[in-house]
Amino acid sequence: FPIISFPNHRLSDLIFIILFPIPYISYFPRLAMAEDPPPVLTLTDNPYFNTICMSLYGYFTFFKTSVNNEFKQYEIWQVMLVTVALTLMSEAILNFLIQDEPILSRLKKGLFKMARRAPVVGAIIKEKVDKTKADMANDGPWVLPEGHTYQTCLPDAGLSDTDLWSQIDKNNALNDVVWQEGRCSGTVYCAEEDKNDLLGEVYKKFCWTNPLHVDCFKDVRKMEAECVAMIGQMFNHPGSPCGSVTSGGTESILMSMKAHRDYAREFKGIEKPNIVCPITAHPAFDKAGAYFKIRVIHVKVDPDTFSVNPRDIANAIDANTICIVGSVPQYPHGIIDDLEALNEIASRFDVGLHVDACLGGFLVPFMEEAGFPLPPFDFRLPAVTAISVDTHKYGYTYKGSSVVVYRTEEMFYQQITTATEWPGGIYASPTIAGSRPGANIAVTWAAMMSFGKDGYVSATREVIRGARYFIAGLQKIEGVEVMGDPLVSCVGWTSHRFNIYNMSSDLTAKGWNLAVLQFPAGIHIALTRRHMAPGVIDQLLADIAESAAKQLLQPQSKATGSAAMYGMAAQIPDRSIVDDISKEFWRLYYSTKPSNS
Numbered sequence: 111f112p113i114i115s116f117p118n119h120r121l122s123d124l125i126f127i128i129l130f131p132i133p134y135i136s137y138f139p140r141l142a143m144a145e146d147p148p149p150v151l152t153l154t155d156n157p158y159f160n161t162i163c164m165s166l167y168g169y170f171t172f173f174k175t176s177v178n179n180e181f182k183q184y185e186i187w188q189v190m191l192v193t194v195a196l197t198l199m200s201e202a203i204l205n206f207l208i209q210d211e212p213i214l215s216r217l218k219k220g221l222f223k224m225a226r227r228a229p230v231v232g233a234i235i236k237e238k239v240d241k242t243k244a245d246m247a248n249d250g251p252w253v254l255p256e257g258h259t260y261q262t263c264l265p266d267a268g269l270s271d272t273d274l275w276s277q278i279d280k281n282n283a284l285n286d287v288v289w290q291e292g293r294c295s296g297t298v299y300c301a302e303e304d305k306n307d308l309l310g311e312v313y314k315k316f317c318w319t320n321p322l323h324v325d326c327f328k329d330v331r332k333m334e335a336e337c338v339a340m341i342g343q344m345f346n347h348p349g350s351p352c353g354s355v356t357s358g359g360t361e362s363i364l365m366s367m368k369a370h371r372d373y374a375r376e377f378k379g380i381e382k383p384n385i386v387c388p389i390t391a392h393p394a395f396d397k398a399g400a401y402f403k404i405r406v407i408h409v410k411v412d413p414d415t416f417s418v419n420p421r422d423i424a425n426a427i428d429a430n431t432i433c434i435v436g437s438v439p440q441y442p443h444g445i446i447d448d449l450e451a452l453n454e455i456a457s458r459f460d461v462g463l464h465v466d467a468c469l470g471g472f473l474v475p476f477m478e479e480a481g482f483p484l485p486p487f488d489f490r491l492p493a494v495t496a497i498s499v500d501t502h503k504y505g506y507t508y509k510g511s512s513v514v515v516y517r518t519e520e521m522f523y524q525q526i527t528t529a530t531e532w533p534g535g536i537y538a539s540p541t542i543a544g545s546r547p548g549a550n551i552a553v554t555w556a557a558m559m560s561f562g563k564d565g566y567v568s569a570t571r572e573v574i575r576g577a578r579y580f581i582a583g584l585q586k587i588e589g590v591e592v593m594g595d596p597l598v599s600c601v602g603w604t605s606h607r608f609n610i611y612n613m614s615s616d617l618t619a620k621g622w623n624l625a626v627l628q629f630p631a632g633i634h635i636a637l638t639r640r641h642m643a644p645g646v647i648d649q650l651l652a653d654i655a656e657s658a659a660k661q662l663l664q665p666q667s668k669a670t671g672s673a674a675m676y677g678m679a680a681q682i683p684d685r686s687i688v689d690d691i692s693k694e695f696w697r698l699y700y701s702t703k704p705s706n707s
Contacts, residue, residue, distance in 0.1 A: 208382065218683075219684075219686060222683070222684035222686060223686070225684075226684070235687070239687060239690065239691065242691055243691065243694050246691070246694060246695065246698060247698055247701075250695075250698060251284075251699075252698045252699060252701050254284070255284070258280070258284070260702035260703075262702050287621075287623045288621065289623070289640070290640070291640070291643070291646070292638070292640035292641040292642075292643055292646040293621050293622055293623055294622075294623040294624075294640075295623065295624045295625050295634060295635040295636050296503070296625075296635075296636035296638060297623070297638075298638070298640065299502075299503050299504055299506055299638045299639065299640075300506040300507075300639070301638070301639040301640050301642070301643070302506075305506065305557070305560065305561075308556065308560060309507065309508060309553050309556060309557060312549075312552050312553050312556040313508065313549045313552070313553050315552070316330065316548050316549040316551075316552035316553075317547075317549045318548075319547075319548025319549060319552070320545050320546060320547070320548055321334060321546055321548050321551060322539070322544055322545050322546065327548055329552075330548035330551050330552060333551055333552055333554075333555035334354065334355050334551045334555075336555060337355055337501070337513060337551065337554055337555050337558065338351055338352065338353045338354065338355070338513060338515060339351050340558055341353075341471075341499050341501075341513045341515055342489075342515045344475040344499075345467070345475060345488035345489050345497050345499070345515065346488050346489045346490045347489045347515065347517070348489060348517075351515050351516075352515070352516050352518075352519050352522040353496075353513060353514045353515040353516050353522060353525075354513070354514060354525070354540045354541055355501075355511065355512070355513050355546075355550070355551050355554060356511075356512045356513065356514060356541055356542075357510050357511070357512070357541070357542075357543065357546075357550075358500065358502065358509075358510060358511070358512045359392070359394060359466075359468030359469075359498055359500045359512045360392075360394040360397060361512065361541065361542055362468065362498035362499070362500075362512040362513065362514035363392065363394040363395060363397075363398055363464075363466065363468070363498050363514075364394065364397065364398045364401060364402075364542065365514050365525045365540075365541060365542070366433075366464050366496040366498060366514050366516075366525070367385065367395065367398035367399075367402060367404060367433065367464075368398070368402050368524070368525060369496070369516065369521050369522065369524040369525040370383075370385070370432045370433040370462045370464070370495070370496070370521070370524075371383050371402055371404055371432055371524075372524035372525075373432075373462075373520065373521050373524040374432035374462075376524065377520075378432075380429075380430050380432060382405070382430050383403075383404050383405070383430055383431075383432045384404060384405035384406070384407055384428070384430050384431055384432070385398075385399070385404055385405075385406055385407065385431065385432060385433045385434065385435060386407045386409060386423055386426045386427055386431055386433075386434045386435070387406065387407070387408065387409065387434065387435035388408070388409050388410075388411055388418035388423075388435070388436075388437070388440065388447060389408045389409060389410050389411060389418075390411055390416065390418070390437070390440040390441070390442050390443065390445070391408075391435050391437055391440065391466065392437070392440075392441060392466060392468065394468075395435060404432070405430075407426045407431075409422045409423055409426055410422070411445075413630070414594075415445070415594050415595065416442070416443040416445050416593055416594035416602075417445050417447065417448065417594065418447055418448075420448050420451035420452055420454075420455055423452060423455055424455045424458075424459070427455070427459050427461065431459065431461050432461060432462060433461055433462035433463065433464055433495070434452055434455065434456055434461055434462070434463055434464075435463075435464050435466060436448070436449045436452045436463065436464075436465055436466070436487075437465075437466040437467075437469075438465060438466070438467050438470050438474050438484075438487045438598075439469060439470050439474075439596065439597065439598045439600060440466075440469075441469055441600060441634075441636075442593075442600075442602055442627050442632075442634060443593040443594045443596060443600070443601075443602040443627075443632075443634070444594070444596030444597070444598055444599065444600030444601055444602065445594045445595065445596060445597075446470075446474075446484065446487065446597055446598065449463075449465065449485070449486065449487045449491060449494075450485055450486060450491065452493075453491035453492065453493040453494065454493075456493035456494075456495075457492065457493040462495040462496065462521075463491070463493045463494050463495055463496075464494075464495065464496045464497070464498070465487060465488065465494055465496070465497045465498075466497075466498050467487075467488075467497055467498060467499050467500075468498050468499065468500040468503070468512065469500065469503060469598075469599075469600065469636070470504070470598045470599065471497075471498075471499030471500055471501075471503070471504070471505070472499070472500075472501070472503065472504035472505040472506075472566060472570075473504050473570050473573065473574070473598055473599060474487060474598065475488070475566075476563070476566050476567045476570040477570055477574060477598075479567045480567050480568075480570045480571035480574060481571060482570075482571075482574050482597070484597065489517060494517060495516065495517050495518070495521055496514060496515065496516050496517070496521065497514070497515050498512065498513075498514050499512065499513050499514075499515070500512045501513060501554045501557070501558070502554075504566075504569070504570075504573070504599070504638075505554070505557060505558065506557050506561060506569070507550075507553050507554045507556075507557035507558075508550060508553045508554075510547070510550050511550050511551075511553070511554045513554075525540055525541075526538055526539070526540050527539050527540075569639060572639060572642050573599050573637060573638065573639060573642065574598070574599065576637055576641060576642045576647055577596070577598070577599050577600075577601060577637045579647060580601060580635075580637060580641075580647050580650070580651065581596065581601055583647070583648075583651040584601070584603050584651070584654070587651070587654060587655045587658050588658060588659075588662065589605050589607045589608060589658045589661065589662050590603050590604075590605055590654065590658050591603060591604055591605060591606065593627075593632055599636055599637045599638070600634065600635070600636045600637070601634070601635055601637065602627055602632045602633065602634045603632060603633055603654075604627075604630060604631060604632040604633070605658070605661070607661075607662060607665055608658075608661035608662060608664075608665040608667075609631075609661070609665075609667065609668075610631045610632055610633060611626065611631060612657075612661050612667060613633065613654070613657045613658065613661055614626050614633055616653070616656075616657035616660065616661075617633070617650075617653055617654070617657060620653050622650065622653065628679070628680045629680065631680060635650075679691070
């Protein structure tokens with residue numbers, strides 16, 4: 111009962127709570143058994159200890175006598191049957207109470223599931239969902255314009271090079287967002303055409319390599335080890351960094367959570383692990399929870415600053431917590447979590463601390479030299495156990511590249527998966543994929559070596575200056591509010607005077623491809639070097655100001671198009687419906703059927 115009722119208490123706290131009152135209530139069992147008082151136990155010279163032992167003996171004797179008297183009237187088989195039944199019932203109750211998903215969330219889902227099964231309510235919901243799915247099927251990137259068809263089987267004869275490039279150019283013409291001109295949030299980060307040519311040549315040279323076959327591709331092994339070492343140095347690793355290059359930030363986070371889970375199981379005996387993170391942490395942590403059976407405990411952020419209160423993180427930690435999470439910065443609003451406070455909490459509770467620098471990993475290490483100092487956020491904080499860094503964002507390498515770095519080899523060992531009994535030989539792999547594209551590793555190494563520290567400092571200065579300029583411009587627009595205090599490259603904004611999703615629709619109509627936020631509603635942009643081209647930020651600010659002026663004249667207007675869909679999704683209490691529609695998006699993504707079918 112205490113473990114269920116007080117999950118945030120340590121075992122030592124529970125022992126203290128149970129034992130502390132015993133000496134003061136030791137007279138109760140004596141009164142209950144006045145005709146047969148317990149013997150005086152003198153085990154040591156310590157009277158306090160002797161009193162505790164006498165109390166425990168009295169409790170035991172009283173309990174034994176009471177149980178025997180209570181069950182004298184029953185047959186032995188009845189007692190055994192009741193015992194087995196109560197044991198099974200207790201196990202069922204514990205299994206219900208102690209699960210990865212919180213009780214309230216499961217109860218809410220159960221209630222909504224019952225409501226959806228009701229004939230009238232279920233029919234209405236199904237009709238609305240089916241209509242939404244039909245609208246999606248008829249309006250999305252899977253709807254091909256006239257003259258385009260899907261190729262669903264191999265051609266009888268291979269295409270000539272000319273025909274093949276013709277097909278590629280035709281497919282390329284489907285794109286209508288001009289990312290080259292900085293019209294997208296994030297997406298494409300590198301702006302130097304000469305770097306593109308260089309990296310393309312490097313990729314071509316290593317396109318057939320696979321680090322799984324290290325004996326054949328020793329050069330790729332060397333470059334991967336050097337990438338890990340260089341990033342460890344960037345983040346002030348105190349010794350020899352260890353980790354690996356992964357396919358992206360999600361895999362880096364997955365590998366770190368797998369390592370923390372296995373480390374906690376190996377050295378702490380934790381069998382039902384959980385991690386504690388702000389609600390603004392990347393969904394990759396939720397994916398890690400789903401993949402590796404780790405409960406993810408989300409902590410809300412302050413509605414004004416959009417920063418998590420470290421005390422709330424501490425209150426959510428229990429005996430099964432393996433790791434807490436902080437971001438530099440988090441994606442939605444660009445806020446940097448209080449890593450110094452999280453470091454103290456991780457040290458106090460002896461849990462891991464993963465720093466998610468996937469977004470800002472090639473900005474924050476260089477901000478001080480660029481003129482924008484930050485509080486410590488890396489291995490200078492002694493409780494930091496792992497850091498994830500995306501090289502394919504502001505590291506300016508090709509997509510499909512990230513790095514996870516650990517403080518200790520013991521933690522890194524837990525990332526590696528081995529199969530020592532396989533008839534094909536001893537198998538060991540550090541990442542989710544066995545075979546990996548060595549070309550991505552080579553290109554990552556080439557980008558880092560080509561830019562160098564000075565190049566990254568210069569690029570960081572350019573991006574952060576642009577972000578500060580953009581924030582200052584937003585703050586001058588009536589009706590628009592910057593969300594929190596973003597210090598790096600991501601900025602979120604909202605409005606309390608009109609529907610911000612209508613602004614999103616206005617900006618989309620003007621050719622901008624920005625991200626929308628929910629809980630609360632907002633718009634987000636990750637500024638890159640492509641936005642630093644002359645006039646790009648000024649044009650975006652002008653379009654935002656024009657939309658704000660328009661929306662202030664009609665603050666109660668209903669959202670339309672995609673804005674209406676996001677507004678509707680945010681208001682649906684049954685998130686399983688949103689979950690269903692989200693999965694439908696990816697079903698349509700892989701669809702090769704005409705839209706009307």
